[in-house]
Amino acid sequence: MKVQWSILNRPLTKREHKLVIAFTICLIFYGLYFIFYPKVIGLSNLRKQLQEVTNSKVTYRRLYENHNNYKAAVVRSSDIIKKVPNNKDVSGFLIDIEKWADEQGVTIISIYSQSIMTENIAETTVNFIPFEIIIKGSYDSLLGFIGQMENYSRILKIEGLKLNASTDSSVKLQFPWELTVKVNLYYLPSQIKYEH
Structure with missing residues (x-):
């Protein structure tokens, strides 16, 4: 069709x-x-x-x-803030170093701080001050000093250790070893504020 x-x-x-x-x-x-x-x-x-x-x-x-986990997180956060304070508090750190040295029978030769630096840890920017500390003492007393530094209430990081025999013959019997410690002392930048 x-x-x-x-x-x-x-x-x-x-x-x-x-x-x-x-x-x-x-x-x-x-x-x-x-x-x-x-x-x-x-x-x-x-x-x-x-x-x-x-x-x-x-x-x-x-x-x-899991509402109880929130309370645990607040406690952990509060604990972290104590370990990484909002200010440098270098004087408190120096007082603690002197106290450790007295307790362990160690002599502090020098403490040298460097410029403030920043580092990102878990997506958070934190400041730290690098220190170089030179101390003298017996091997056991130097180990005791490092042990106290490692158990410090604030967060710090030991970057390096250098152990040498003491070169000064007049104090060699009393302080046979010289230890150079490189350590970073951490704190939060002032613009970061936490409420707890």
Whole structure:
């Protein structure tokens, strides 16, 4: 059966007929796309929102069930602030060094501090002051001094140790060893404030 169009005034060939059908099918799909595409996008957005709500619900449930962990975190945070104070407190550190030296029978030869430096630890910027401390004493007393430094209440890091035999013959019997200690004393920059 041949379809007649008034514009053409002739029947359509098979090829033209197929083109008209293909064009009609394309128009139908094009229309369906504009009808359903916004709904598909809306459904996708709703799925994302539902996933976010589900994730939030899981987080809140975890926080609710583990509320005691919050108290432990506050205690840990408070402890860290004591170990890494908000100011340099170099004088307190020097007093402690002198106390350790007296307790261990060690003689302090020199304490040299360098310029303040910064370091990133666990995504937190902290300042530190490098010190070079030279002390003299017996081997056991020097070990005792280092032990007290390692157990210090503030966070510090011993970067290096250098042990030499004492060169001064007049004090060699009393202080046979000379120890050079390189240590970093940490503190928080003044702009970081913590509430606890």
